Amino acid sequence: MVGYLVFLAISTGIAALFSLGLNLQWGYTGLINFGHVAFMTVGAYTTVLLALKGVPLIIAVPLGAGLAALLGLLIGLSTLRLREDYLAIVTIGVSEVIRLIVLNEEWLTRGTFGVQGFPLPLATWSPNLLMRLMMIALLTLIAGLTFWRMWQWFSKQLQQGKREGGFPVGSLILGIASSLLGLAVYVAGVMALYDYTYKAGLMVLLLLVLTVIFWQMERLARSPWGRVLKAIREDEEVAKALGKNVFWYKLQSLMLGGAIAGIAGSFYAWQQTSVYPDDFIPLTTFEAWTIVVLGGAGNNVGTVLGAIIFWAYNTVTRFVLPALLPFDDARLGAFRVMVIGLLLMVLMVARPQGILGKKEELTLGR
Known part of the structure; x- marks a missing residue:
């Protein structure tokens, strides 16, 4: 059970x-990207292939993120001056082209055989008691910050409910369920770190990176740069009239989002080994x-909450539905997607x- 909760924390992160x-x-920017997985593919394969060549992971990961950003640059240069639907079509095509390249270029990616046996972060590390306690303290700090943000959100929901003359029952249920799940994962993480395993170390590293990126994303969203992105999303003609280089801001957003997905690809490879x-x-x-x-x-907290809910649903249906429905694995998977x-x-x-x-952000540039 402890191992599965650690796996759940890594997958959610x-x-x-x-x-x-x-x-x-x-x-934030209104760019319709239906091929986001291409950035993850580039980040994952770049990291593991460079690691196999002896490149330190602390260098391989930024290089993977950089190549993913470069892919965003190439996509943006060719599509961002066109209408939004062209971007959506091109990104789908690019994601499939990238997948077919890693499938067929066996000299580079080993094709269908995949890549295994690459170096993993913290895999050979055997921390002493002091280091394990420091990692537990770091996990506690991250968990504390998470619960604090959840409490802030619930307080806002409660105040809004009072102004509207009602009580946010749905928000209360969601807050309690998320808190209980988070507490269970935290306890499992502490236990796994005390009896140190590779996945426990990977969990702490991932949560640390996620916390830093989330914090920087929040800072950017509140900065003038983030406000320009929102202005472009709502009506880019207004942003142009104010003298903003709309094309350059879109390109920056596509590249930075791609780099973040590339880092996620590195962690995905490390989780799967x-x-x-x-x-x-x-x-x-x-x-x-x-x-x-x-x-x-356009809400970073909402994105993290959405990931938690998605994986909670994924976990519950994985164990509950087989006992309720007489489906084989293929039909059960399709049914879960349908639900x-x-x-x-x-x-x-x-x-x-x-x-x-x-509600005021529903237009998304329309």
Whole structure:
């Protein structure tokens, strides 16, 4: 059970990191990217292939993120001066081209055999008691900051409910459920760190990187740069009239979002301890879209919450549905996707802005 909760924390963290890049591109800038998984593919393969050549991981990961950003630059230079739907079409095509390259260029990527046996962070490290306690303290700090942000959100929901003459029952249930899940993962993480395992160390490293990137994303969103992105999303002609280089801002957003997805790809490879072309199918992109839409576009906290809800749903249905439905694995997987699609449809009717989204930001440039 402890091992599975650590796996759940890592999977949720990777999904949140991956979706933060998409949220920057679409939620803040209005760029429709249906091939976001291409950036993850580039980041994952670059990191593991360079590591196999002896490049230190602390250098391989930024290089992977840099190549993912370069891919965003190439896509942006060719499409961002065109209409939004061209970007959507091109990104789908690029993601499939990247997947076919890693599938067929066996001299570089080993093709369908995948890449295994590459160096992993903290895998051979045997921390003493002091280092394990320091890692537990770091995990406690991250958990404390997370619960503090959740409390801030719930306080705002409570105040809003009082102004509107009601009590946010749904927010209360969601807050309690998220808190209990977070507490369970925290306890499991502490236990795994005390009896140190590779996955426990990877979990702490991932949560630390996610915290830093989330904090920087929040700073950027409140900065003049972030306000220009929102202005472009709402009406780029107004931003142009104010003298802003709209094309350059879009390009920056696409590149930075791609770099974040590239870092998520590195962590994905480290979690799986292997990479295969079929790990990076288009469905991965649409899972990120589900997370962003669920949490609320243009809201980083909502994106993280969406990742938590998505993986909680994934976990519950994985264990509950087989006992209720006489389906084989293939049909069960399709049914789970169908159910989350139906839930999204209900959410769009009941709360189209997402759980933490704002109604005034629903236009997204339209």
